[in-house]
Amino acid sequence: xxxxxxxxxxxxxxxxxxxxxxxxxxxxxxxxxxxxxxxxxxxxxxxxxxxxxxxxxxxxxxxxxxxxxxxxxxxxxxxxxxxxxxxxxxxxxxxxxxxxxxxxxxxxxxxxxxxxxxxxxxxxxxxxxxxxxxxxxxxxxxxxxxxxxxxxxxxxxxxxxxxxxxxxxxxxxxxxxxxxxxxxxxxxxxxxxxxxxxxxxxxxxxxxxxxxxxxxxxxxxxxxxxxxxxxxxxxxxxxxxxxxxxxxxxxxxxxxxxxxxxxxxxxxxxxxxxxxxxxxxxxxxxxxxxxxxxxxxxxxxxxxxxxxxxxxxxxxxxxxxxxxxxxxxxxxxxxxxxxxxxxxxxxxxxxxxxxxxxxxxxxxxxxxxxxxxxxxxxxxxxxxxxxxxxxxxxxxxxxxxxxxxxxxxxxxxxxxxxxxxxxxxxxxxxxxxxxxxxxxxxxxxxxxxxxxxxxxxxxxxxxxxxxxxxxxxxxxxxxxxxxxxxxxxxxxxxxxxxxxxxxxxxxxxxxxxxxxxxxxxxxxxxxxxxxxxxxxxxxxxxx
Ligand code: BES
Ligand code: MN
Ligand code: ZN
Numbered sequence: 001x002x003x004x005x006x007x008x009x010x011x012x013x014x015x016x017x018x019x020x021x022x023x024x025x026x027x028x029x030x031x032x033x034x035x036x037x038x039x040x041x042x043x044x045x046x047x048x049x050x051x052x053x054x055x056x057x058x059x060x061x062x063x064x065x066x067x068x069x070x071x072x073x074x075x076x077x078x079x080x081x082x083x084x085x086x087x088x089x090x091x092x093x094x095x096x097x098x099x100x101x102x103x104x105x106x107x108x109x110x111x112x113x114x115x116x117x118x119x120x121x122x123x124x125x126x127x128x129x130x131x132x133x134x135x136x137x138x139x140x141x142x143x144x145x146x147x148x149x150x151x152x153x154x155x156x157x158x159x160x161x162x163x164x165x166x167x168x169x170x171x172x173x174x175x176x177x178x179x180x181x182x183x184x185x186x187x188x189x190x191x192x193x194x195x196x197x198x199x200x201x202x203x204x205x206x207x208x209x210x211x212x213x214x215x216x217x218x219x220x221x222x223x224x225x226x227x228x229x230x231x232x233x234x235x236x237x238x239x240x241x242x243x244x245x246x247x248x249x250x251x252x253x254x255x256x257x258x259x260x261x262x263x264x265x266x267x268x269x270x271x272x273x274x275x276x277x278x279x280x281x282x283x284x285x286x287x288x289x290x291x292x293x294x295x296x297x298x299x300x301x302x303x304x305x306x307x308x309x310x311x312x313x314x315x316x317x318x319x320x321x322x323x324x325x326x327x328x329x330x331x332x333x334x335x336x337x338x339x340x341x342x343x344x345x346x347x348x349x350x351x352x353x354x355x356x357x358x359x360x361x362x363x364x365x366x367x368x369x370x371x372x373x374x375x376x377x378x379x380x381x382x383x384x385x386x387x388x389x390x391x392x393x394x395x396x397x398x399x400x401x402x403x404x405x406x407x408x409x410x411x412x413x414x415x416x417x418x419x420x421x422x423x424x425x426x427x428x429x430x431x432x433x434x435x436x437x438x439x440x441x442x443x444x445x446x447x448x449x450x451x452x453x454x455x456x457x458x459x460x461x462x463x464x465x466x467x468x469x470x471x472x473x474x475x476x477x478x479x480x481x482x483x484x485x486x487x488x489x490x491x492x493x494x495x496x497x498x499x500x501x502x503x504x505x506x507x508x509x510x511x512x513x514x515x516x517x518x519x520x521x522x523x524x525x526x527x528x529x530x531x532x533x534x535x536x537x538x539x540x541x542x543x
Contacts, residue, residue: 023236024179025180026228030195031171032170032171032174032197033194033196034167034196034197034199035197035198035199036201036206037148037200038200041063041065041150041200042104042105044106044148045105045106046147046148046196047107047108047139047142047144047145047146047193048106048138048139048145048147048148049104049108049110049148049149050110050147050150051068051109051111051112052112052128052131052150053072053081053082053111054114054152054154055076055082057154060154061150061154063153063200063202064150065103067098067103071091071096075089075111082113085113085114085115086114086130086134087112088110088111088112088113089110090108090109090110090111091109091111092107092108093105093107093109106148110135112135114128115127116156121156121161122449122451124156124157125161125164125449125451126165128152128155128157128162128166129165129166130169130516130517131152131166132165132167132168132169132516133170133172133516133518134173134516135147135149136170136172136173137173139174139195140174141187142186142187143187144186145193145194145195146196147195147196148198148200149166149197149198149199150200151163151166151199151209152166153202158205158208159201159204159208159209159212160205160209160211160212163212164212164213164216165216166199166216167199167213167216167220168220169517170197171217171223171224172220172518172524173516173517174195175224175519177519177521199213215345218344219527219528220528222340222341222527223527225333225524226334226336226337227522227524228522229241229242229245229329229330229332229333229337229522230326230329230333230509230510230521230522230523230524232326233326234309234360237308237326238282238308239282239284239285239308239360242285242308242329242332242336242356243261243285243287245336246259246336246356249289249336249339249340249343252340252343252344254292254342254343254346255291255339255340255343256289256290256292257288257289258287259285260285260286260288261284261285262274262283265284268377268401269375269378269379270376270397271375272374272375272377272382272393272397273286273357273397273398275368275374275384276313276359276368276387276393276394278367279313279314279360279363279366279367279368279387280359280360280361280362282359284359285356285357285359286355286356286357286397287354287355287356287358288353289335289339289353289354289355289356290351290353291352291353291354292351293347293349294351297350297351297537298408298409298410299351299352299353299407299408299409300351300352300353300408300409300410300411300412300537301352301353301355301399301406301410302352302353302412302413302530303356303357303395303398303402303411303412303413304331304333304334304335304336304354304355304413304414305328305329305331305357305395305415305417306329306333306359306394307329307394307416308326308329308358308359309326309328309361310325310388310390310391311360311361311362311363312361312363312387312388313367313368313388314368314369314370316363316388317388324510324511327416327511327522328391328416329358330416330522330523330524330525330526331413331415331416331509333524334524334525334526335354335355335414336354337527338352338531339354341527342531342534345531345535347531347534347535349537350534352534353406353408355398355399355401355402357394357395357397357398359394363387368387369387370386371383371384371385372384373472374393376393376400377396377397377401377404378404378494380400380474380493380494381472381474382396382469382472383469383471383474384475385469386477388477389476389477389490391415391416391417391487392417392476392490392491393476395413395415395491395494396493396494399411399413399494399495400494403494409498410436410500411500412443412500412501412502412503412533413491413500413502413503414502414526415502415503415504415505415506416509417484417488417506418483419483420484421484421504421505421507422506422507423483424484425507427507427511427512429453429454429455429507430454430455430505430525430526431456431457431484431503431504431507432444432455432456432457432501432504433457433484433485433488433502434456434459434499434500434502435492435499435500436500438499440501444456446529446533449532450529451528452508452525452529454503459488459489459492463478464486464489464492466478466481466486467489473493474490474493476490484504487504488504503529505526508525508526509523509526510522512525
């Protein structure tokens with residue numbers, strides 16, 4: 001069950017060769033498996049059977065057997081189950097007896113209360129995801145194994161939407177990053193079991209439900225891939241690992257990968273990413289992953305910040321909490337995960353090019369210094385007044401290169417770009433900045449639908465003024481005010497008139513533990529939003 005690999009890679013490009021040994025471990029628990037259950041639930045002999053119930057509505061189900069209805073009635077009458085939403089009641093069927101018979105084979109029954117009053121379509125889906133996240137946590141707690149879930153059919157959602165939210169919550173909530181911890185023994189002392197979820201419905205729309213399950217699995221697994229990258233420490237996930245991963249997924253149908261290495265960056269004139277990289281012993285990489293459908297469809301350029309460790313460089317960060325800067329590559333991880341999922345979903349109607357500029361930001365003796373001037377791809381000269389504002393430097397080169405090379409119809413970048421985003425919105429909204437209202441609207445909607453909400457901030461010349469430099473075209477940091485906006489202003493220099501949106505996920509990319517389906521560590525924020533926005537993309541015309 002261990003997915004561990006010994007990686008040995010040789011790097012050329014710097015004036016020396018570095019031999020790097022990786023003992024990289026991902027996770028112990030395998031991906032959960034899903035299946036539609038079409039036998040009699042009473043015959044199910046797994047670890048847990050789960051019923052999601054709502055006060056005064058649970059009786060409407062045609063799915064529950066007489067024995068179950070009787071048991072639920074008892075508990076509902078006690079007032080315990082519907083005391084508050086999220087309330088759990090556990091039954092042990094071995095202790096139950098119905099007319100002298102033992103109706104259930106399953107070890108445990110979990111009754112879970114949900115309250116859908118005043119919920120709209122999007123918030124209902126989020127409630128279901130949260131519910132499913134709780135189910136996944138409980139399933140893990142009992143040591144995995146077979147879990148049967150009654151599809152909460154009573155909600156005003158299609159069976160597909162219900163299944164989709166449920167599966168998202170289950171996959172995302174089942175995620176653990178435990179590769180560097182000793183194996184855990186389940187509470188009953190038994191061996192570690194794989195997780196298998198059985199969905200039991202009323203047999204309507206089976207095809208659609210199956211399709212929804214499959215799609216939700218792909219999207220949520222992609223989130224888990226992004227989480228895995230993010231959770232790896234910086235010595236186990238380097239710019240070379242980004243490039244290697246890009247090459248690996250480039251072998252998938254419809255995907256094509258090119259990696260721009262240090263030498264090619266030099267030839268192309270990407271001095272900014274090279275400048276950020278100079279303080280690090282590891283070479284940078286710029287992965288280009290193309291998802292091609294048909295020429296007639298528009299092209300969207302995605303750019304993700306792949307800063308595998310951000311010490312601040314010479315403008316050093318304070319030591320407390322600096323370990324979190326291994327997460328400074330979560331935007332890049334999101335883009336790679338999205339590219340992989342697009343190919344697996346077979347998303348149509350859009351071509352997507354994903355760029356992931358990757359490097360460390362360290363303070364080696366060749367490191368870039370405050371006051372240095374660097375020339376971006378395309379010619380913009382930037383005065384680096386703060387080496388800790390490195391994200392915009394590497395993104396600037398990548399965005400300029402991506403627009404010049406692919407002439408995209410829209411650009412979306414995603415980055416853990418500013419501490420100010422955390423100060424401004426905390427951990428519950430990502431910041432959205434855009435030069436195009438339609439693109440902004442589309443992303444806001446996608447964020448709402450996926451439970452990854454965004455909040456739009458303004459842009460404008462009055463903010464851009466903070467970046468005026470006396471020696472160069474621009475400087476890379478303004479004063480302390482409006483840090484998220486000025487960072488976006490910097491990026492805007494590279495987009496010209498192309499519709500562009502910027503997602504600052506500094507507050508949402510990691511250690512955001514408020515949700516049952518989002519564990520501590522990397523959250524995979526942005527992956528599902530981007531996939532949702534790209535699904536059914538049509539040309540951004542005129543407006
Ligand atoms: N990676 C950081 C932003 C960050 C901070 C992400 C906290 C997550 C949590 C980025 O490279 C950075 O250091 N930004 C500076 C910019 C400043 C020097 C203009 C910041 O936000 O302090
Ligand atoms: Mn920084
Ligand atoms: Zn950074």
